[in-house]
Amino acid sequence: MLTAFTRAFRTPDLRKKLLFTFGIVILFRIGSVMPAPGVSTRSVNTCLSTASTGASNVYSLINLFSGGALLQLSIFALGIMPYITSSIILQLLVVVIPRLEQLKKEGSAGEQKITQYTRYLTIALGILQATGIVALARSGRLFPGCTAAVIPDTSLFRIATVVITMTAGVGVIMWLGELITARGIGNGMSLLIFTSIAARLPSQGSAILQVAGGVVFTLVCLLGLAIVVFVIFVEQSQRRIPVQYAKRLIGRRMYGGTSTYLPIKVNQAGIIPVIFASSLLQLPQLVGQVWNNQGFQDFESRYLSRGDHPLYLAAYGLLIIFFTYFYVAITFNPTEVSDNMKKYGGFIPGIRPGRPTAEYLDHVLSRITLPGSLFLGVITVLPLALLNLTKDQPFPFAGTSVLIMVGVGLETVKQIESQLMLRNYEGFLR
Amino acid sequence: MEIGLSIVVIITSVILVMLVLLHRAKGGGLSTLFGGGVSSSLGGSSVVEKNLDRLTIAVGSVWIIAIIGLGLLLKS
Numbered sequence: 001m002l003t004a005f006t007r008a009f010r011t012p013d014l015r016k017k018l019l020f021t022f023g024i025v026i027l028f029r030i031g032s033v034m035p036a037p038g039v040s041t042r043s044v045n046t047c048l049s050t051a052s053t054g055a056s057n058v059y060s061l062i063n064l065f066s067g068g069a070l071l072q073l074s075i076f077a078l079g080i081m082p083y084i085t086s087s088i089i090l091q092l093l094v095v096v097i098p099r100l101e102q103l104k105k106e107g108s109a110g111e112q113k114i115t116q117y118t119r120y121l122t123i124a125l126g127i128l129q130a131t132g133i134v135a136l137a138r139s140g141r142l143f144p145g146c147t148a149a150v151i152p153d154t155s156l157f158r159i160a161t162v163v164i165t166m167t168a169g170v171g172v173i174m175w176l177g178e179l180i181t182a183r184g185i186g187n188g189m190s191l192l193i194f195t196s197i198a199a200r201l202p203s204q205g206s207a208i209l210q211v212a213g214g215v216v217f218t219l220v221c222l223l224g225l226a227i228v229v230f231v232i233f234v235e236q237s238q239r240r241i242p243v244q245y246a247k248r249l250i251g252r253r254m255y256g257g258t259s260t261y262l263p264i265k266v267n268q269a270g271i272i273p274v275i276f277a278s279s280l281l282q283l284p285q286l287v288g289q290v291w292n293n294q295g296f297q298d299f300e301s302r303y304l305s306r307g308d309h310p311l312y313l314a315a316y317g318l319l320i321i322f323f324t325y326f327y328v329a330i331t332f333n334p335t336e337v338s339d340n341m342k343k344y345g346g347f348i349p350g351i352r353p354g355r356p357t358a359e360y361l362d363h364v365l366s367r368i369t370l371p372g373s374l375f376l377g378v379i380t381v382l383p384l385a386l387l388n389l390t391k392d393q394p395f396p397f398a399g400t401s402v403l404i405m406v407g408v409g410l411e412t413v414k415q416i417e418s419q420l421m422l423r424n425y426e427g428f429l430r
Numbered sequence: 431m432e433i434g435l436s437i438v439v440i441i442t443s444v445i446l447v448m449l450v451l452l453h454r455a456k457g458g459g460l461s462t463l464f465g466g467g468v469s470s471s472l473g474g475s476s477v478v479e480k481n482l483d484r485l486t487i488a489v490g491s492v493w494i495i496a497i498i499g500l501g502l503l504l505k506s
Binding site: 174178 | 504
């Protein structure tokens with residue numbers, strides 16, 4: 001393991017990429033703790049300490065994804081959440097709007113256009129969210145029960161400066177993520193989420209230790225470890241559908257004739273469904289803030305704002321299962337795969353190429369996605385439910401954060417390994 | 431002084447957002463998010479991209495420095 005690390009650093013190409021990634025991550029973290037101009041750090045700190053445990057429910061998920069930067073009102077306060085939200089929106093819109101669907105079918109050029117739309121939408125969402133948060137902070141509702149003025153000078157000019165700075169921060173984060181994707185290792189956006197969540201872990205852990213004591217703390221740690229093991233087990237498991245390729249004679253060389261397999265992962269969708277579902281569950285709260293309807297607000301605060309209500313848990317689980325199927329349907333197209341196989345003279349033993357193969361793949365996929373989606377649902381909802389038994393834990397997104405961290409970590413290590421494979425054969429994972 | 435720095439921050443913020451949006455959209459999107467698919471063929475970045483990078487970094491540094499300056503000014 002350690003020798004693999006030293007070998008990774010000895011490879012000049014890989015070393016450059018790793019150091020580049022580290023540098024960007026450090027920049028990202030520095031920006032996350034740097035307060036926006038006009039925000040009083042002192043009053044933010046006093047407010048944070050008085051309202052330490054999950055006071056502001058509305059923005060807790062966004063706060064998680066921004067690594068605690070949100071409540072500090074730093075220049076990177078919004079984190080990557082706007083980008084995620086806009087990606088989700090466009091992904092859903094592709095199904096609805098024909099023009100976008102056409103673009104997607106065009107291949108990489110169309111994809112690039114969709115990505116460009118995503119980026120525009122990200123900035124727009126950034127402006128919206130920055131305005132919302134600054135408005136909350138100005139009226140003192142960001143920290144309920146805290147009297148210190150977070151933004152002392154509330155002139156329009158000062159407020160506008162803060163909002164514009166945060167919006168620019170969203171743009172910069174987007175760029176940093178893209179830089180990592182292009183020149184570093186791993187996927188930039190997911191790595192940035194990873195760092196944000198990892199940065200929150202120590203403070204969350206110490207909060208649990210203080211509030212609930214040593215026994216619960218050990219229990220939470222053990223639970224986390226068990227989740228990690230389980231997640232890795234499921235992430236790595238796949239069904240291998242055998243594929244036989246016919247022999248082909250081209251010129252004087254023989255091609256094909258090999259038998260390989262088509263790996264279908266149990267959890268094909270990764271962790272995106274969890275993020276989709278949790279973002280969607282935030283929506284009623286945001287609506288409740290804007291729409292001043294007493295009935296709706298009561299309903300929302302009773303059933304949908306906290307993780308301890310059965311209705312909330314059920315909705316969360318069902319949404320995750322739905323989005324798993326949705327995402328798998330988007331990313332894996334059985335007809336396309338079977339067509340490709342047919343083109344290169346491949347077939348699944350016992351099944352005719354063409355439509356029967358597509359149907360078979362579809363059948364296998366929809367069957368294997370069920371345990372995958374159940375796994376995602378259970379692993380996010382169960383810790384929530386368990387922790388609610390011990391009452392008021394400041395560990396609201398345990399399942400989500402562990403799932404994201406393990407998923408991103410695995411993926412990144414795999415990428416490093418494949419880079420390492422170019423030079424020598426032994427990697428991290430054996 | 432204070433207002434001047436604020437204006438600098440605002441202007442650089444706007445320019446920064448524009449510059450970031452001018453970059454070619456690479457990677458990103460949900461398809462590649464969280465290890466979805468094959469990493470895109472990279473290819474060397476063009477001269478335009480390189481200059482854009484430099485410009486973005488320059489504007490970004492001015493932005494950060496202005497923010498720090500403004501923060502210190504407002505604190506005292």
